Amino acid sequence: MKKISWVTHPQYDIPLPKNHKFTSSKFSDLLSELEKSGLSEYANIFYPEKAAISDLLKVHDRNYIDKILYGTLDPAEERRLGLKWSPELSNRSFLAVNGTLLTAKLAMKEGVACHVAGGTHHSHFDFGSGYCVFNDLAYTSRSLIEDKIISKVLIFDCDVHQGDGTAKILEKNNDIFTCSIHCKNNFPARKAKSDLDVELEDNLDSHQYLKILNQTLERCMNLFNPEFVLYDAGVDIHQNDELGKLKVDDAGLIKRDEIVLQFFKSLSIPIATVIGGGYSKNKIELAKRHASIFKAAKNIFLEN
Numbered sequence: 001m002k003k004i005s006w007v008t009h010p011q012y013d014i015p016l017p018k019n020h021k022f023t024s025s026k027f028s029d030l031l032s033e034l035e036k037s038g039l040s041e042y043a044n045i046f047y048p049e050k051a052a053i054s055d056l057l058k059v060h061d062r063n064y065i066d067k068i069l070y071g072t073l074d075p076a077e078e079r080r081l082g083l084k085w086s087p088e089l090s091n092r093s094f095l096a097v098n099g100t101l102l103t104a105k106l107a108m109k110e111g112v113a114c115h116v117a118g119g120t121h122h123s124h125f126d127f128g129s130g131y132c133v134f135n136d137l138a139y140t141s142r143s144l145i146e147d148k149i150i151s152k153v154l155i156f157d158c159d160v161h162q163g164d165g166t167a168k169i170l171e172k173n174n175d176i177f178t179c180s181i182h183c184k185n186n187f188p189a190r191k192a193k194s195d196l197d198v199e200l201e202d203n204l205d206s207h208q209y210l211k212i213l214n215q216t217l218e219r220c221m222n223l224f225n226p227e228f229v230l231y232d233a234g235v236d237i238h239q240n241d242e243l244g245k246l247k248v249d250d251a252g253l254i255k256r257d258e259i260v261l262q263f264f265k266s267l268s269i270p271i272a273t274v275i276g277g278g279y280s281k282n283k284i285e286l287a288k289r290h291a292s293i294f295k296a297a298k299n300i301f302l303e304n
């Protein structure tokens, strides 16, 4: 049986106070959901090693890396990050950036691969923000380019929030194209400038969303023509998401992922996926939404 490579790690979950907006067990919840639904039968599982400080310096400031390593963020920095520092948070942050890089390397060989985490796009050069410690999308794309594995990377970010950290870190990189489709009236209040920003009004439904998605895919190809794609499949575009303001339903969500995967598959451009954001008090519902991208990958790459 043909399978799709997934990257995960048992140390991805983080301890958080009860009722925190970020679901502390979201990574293991998602893996359980993927097992329950039978999707994991179609997966080969891989585990990343922790990123070295020397590698993280490609996209982050040494002092900031040390603050995460040693737990010396001040209270204002922790508030901006939205997460309290813990040894587990530090450990998972060094693992997860390399998780996305490993996913990308597997996708290069196999056409597609999926990270059961990733999409920490609000992380900036020298500070964390919006639950994002290190920027896996910037780190992965820079690593692929610097190691001469690939020469043109598209970061296609469909999380409901703008990929501001990614855009800012990579603003001078002409070999990496950042595209963010996001809700205009949502975090971050002050937007960065991506190579292509598509701003959505509140309450957009599935039909309207998918139309804009298709147009944006075409625009990315016309403007850039990538050799490789990093896809942030954030599920906070869903109508029941606690932080999103759009009205995309379950069918629209999986359709979005299928459209993106099919688009690049038909052009023979390899694609690595990350789960991005998603917020709900109902952990099972949230895990089911995040499972969409894994189901879409199976539908497009194993059944077509």
Ligand SMILES: [Zn+2]
Pocket (backbone or CB within 6 Å): 159, 160, 161, 234, 236, 276, 277, 278
């Ligand atoms: Zn988000």
